[in-house]
Amino acid sequence: MTAPRTPDAALVERLIAAQFPAWAHLPVRAVDSAGTDNAMFRLGDDLAVRLPKAEWSGEHAEKERYWLPRLAPHLTLPVPVPVGHGVPGEGFDRPWSVYGWLDGDDAYRAPVTDLAHAAVALGRFGVSLRAVDATGGPASFRGGPVTDWERGAMKPATEALGADGTLDAAAVTEAWESVLRLPPWRGAPVWVHADLLPGNLLTRNGRLHAVIDFGGLGTGDPACDMMAAWSLLTPGTRPLFREASGVDDATWARGRGWALCWGVVTEYHYGGAPGPGTAPVPNPVLAAVARRTWTQALAEYA
Numbered sequence: 459m460t461a462p463r464t465p466d467a468a469l470v471e472r473l474i475a476a477q478f479p480a481w482a483h484l485p486v487r488a489v490d491s492a493g494t495d496n497a498m499f500r501l502g503d504d505l506a507v508r509l510p511k512a513e514w515s516g517e518h519a520e521k522e523r524y525w526l527p528r529l530a531p532h533l534t535l536p537v538p539v540p541v542g543h544g545v546p547g548e549g550f551d552r553p554w555s556v557y558g559w560l561d562g563d564d565a566y567r568a569p570v571t572d573l574a575h576a577a578v579a580l581g582r583f584g585v586s587l588r589a590v591d592a593t594g595g596p597a598s599f600r601g602g603p604v605t606d607w608e609r610g611a612m613k614p615a616t617e618a619l620g621a622d623g624t625l626d627a628a629a630v631t632e633a634w635e636s637v638l639r640l641p642p643w644r645g646a647p648v649w650v651h652a653d654l655l656p657g658n659l660l661t662r663n664g665r666l667h668a669v670i671d672f673g674g675l676g677t678g679d680p681a682c683d684m685m686a687a688w689s690l691l692t693p694g695t696r697p698l699f700r701e702a703s704g705v706d707d708a709t710w711a712r713g714r715g716w717a718l719c720w721g722v723v724t725e726y727h728y729g730g731a732p733g734p735g736t737a738p739v740p741n742p743v744l745a746a747v748a749r750r751t752w753t754q755a756l757a758e759y760a
Contacts, residue, residue, distance in 0.1 A: 460613070461625055462479060462748075464497065465497040465511065465550065466488070466592060467486045467487065467488055467499060469509070469549070469550060469656040470499045470501070470507050470509070470677075471486050472548040472595065473543055473544055473547060473548050473554065474486070474501065476489065476547055477542075477544055477545065478542055478544075478556065481501060481502070481505065481517060481556075481751040484501050484505070485501075485502060485602045486499050486500070486501055486507070487499060487500045490567075490739055490756050491564070491657070491751070492566070492657055492743035492744055493657060493671065493743070494741065495509055495510065495512045495671075495673055496508045496512075496518075496671070496673070497509045497510075497511050499557075500559060502556065503559065504558065504559050505541070505542075505556055505557065505558065505559055506538070506556070506557045506558070506559045507555070507556050507562075508554060508557065509550065509552070509554045510553075510554065518672075518673035519543075519544075519552070519553040519554055519555045519601050519674075520553055521596060521672075521675060521676075522555065522673070522675065522693060523540045523555060525541050525595070525672075525675060526538065526539055526672060526694045527539055527540070529587065529649070532586055532587075533586050533587060533669075534579070534582050534583050534585075534752050535579060535580075535583045535667070535668055536560055536667065537548050537560075537668065537669050537670070537672065538558065538668075538669040538670055538672075539557060540556065540557050541556055541558055542555065542556030543555060543556075544556065547650045547679070547721070548654070551740075558634075560660055560667075561660075561662060561667070562660030562661055562668055563662075564656065564657045564659065565656035565657070565658040565659040565661050565662055565666070565669075565690065566657050566743060566747065568637050568661045568664075569656075569661070569664075570659075570664060570665065570666055570690065571664030571665075572664055572666075573690075573691055573692060574695050574698055575665055575666065576659075576666040576691070576695070577643060577691050577695040577696070577698035577699035577700070577702065579666050580654065580659075580686055580690075580702075581698070581700070581701070581702025581704075582667060582683065582702050583669060584654075584680070584683050584703050585704055587648075587649045587650070587651065587683075588649055588650075588680055589646040590649055592646070592647055592648050592677045595647070595677040596676045596677065596742075597647070597676050597677055598650050598652045598674055598675065598676025598677060598678045598682070599652065599674055599676065600650065600652040600653075600674055600678070601647065601650055601652065601677055601678015601679055602678055603642050603643070603679065604637065604679075604682070604712055604715045604716045604719060605640075605642075611723045611726075612634055612719050612722065614726075615722050615723045615725075615726035615727070616630050616631060616634070616722055618726055619722065619725065619726055622730075624725070625643050625652075625722070625756075629759070629760075630718070630722060630752075630756060633718055633755075633759035634718060634719065634755055637714075637718065637719070639713075640708060640711050640712055640715060641708050641709075642679075643678075643679035643680075643681065643709070643712070645679075647677035647679075648678070648680050649675070649676075649677055650675070650676060650677065650679075650680055650683050651669065651672060651674065651675060651676055652674030652678075652682050652686045653671060653673065653674040654669070654683055654685060654690075655685070655688070655689050655690075655747055656689060656747055657671075657743070657747070658670050658671040659686075659690070675698075679709070679712065680705060680707050680709055681705075681712035681713045681715070681716055683702065683715045684700075684705065684709065684710060684712075684713020684716065684717075685713060685720060685751065687699050687714075687717070688714065688717035688721075688750075688755045689717065689751040689754075693754075714755050714758060715755075717752065717754065717755035718747070718755040718756060718759075719753035720751060720752075720754065721748045721749065721752025722752045724744060724747075724748035725745050725748040725749050725752065728742075728744045728745045728748065729740040729745030729748070729749070733737075
């Protein structure tokens, strides 16, 4: 079997009918998302179906199925909890999941208006996540050193975006060199979400309501979860997040390094025409979040 290029509602209907017949009468509606890893569908009023689009994201369903029910009771914000585990079938070759539906809209399409509340709530969420025993947890793809994860991609992305006038390559390079000199994380691995971007945060009435998409969930250096300070917050609310997060100066500095390199590389990858090192299909939403993230971070290196 080969996974469809883009899962659609008809496929979801077939999968549900075959594997969860008790829900087969419920209507299926696609959920608009700029996410690159999964396709989302609403099933009735109370359920959500998530199907991996990317080959590498198939393993996320298994990971979330095991770990989210164990983590959720300890967390300070609602998170999706799987209620059904789907297996390959109906022409779809990857595991998939059914979750309880969480009300709200993602923070890109429905921005947070109470940023002070969001800063404190998200900082406390991270503290509650890191407080859970990480023994046996898988390593997160962003749990290692920021310098290792993007070192190979940062230089060509900076050069390309500098050449077309998107950024000041000299300023970005100087900032990045200061990141390379930062001390590494020397503590025990802790739980990280690893992808706290606006598209993975739900808002309701302008306030942060829930955290979704735990595909990057794992253990490692908590610095990657500081990226929200630059992808979501403002200079005036960033200190509230930092205080609520309770991290040391070095972790905060590595988090700013993550914001810089993730932003630059992601804008290069998703923001322009297809070419070497870029996505085959541009993603303007993700590129816009990336630009906002690196510009906010770079301003603090001046």
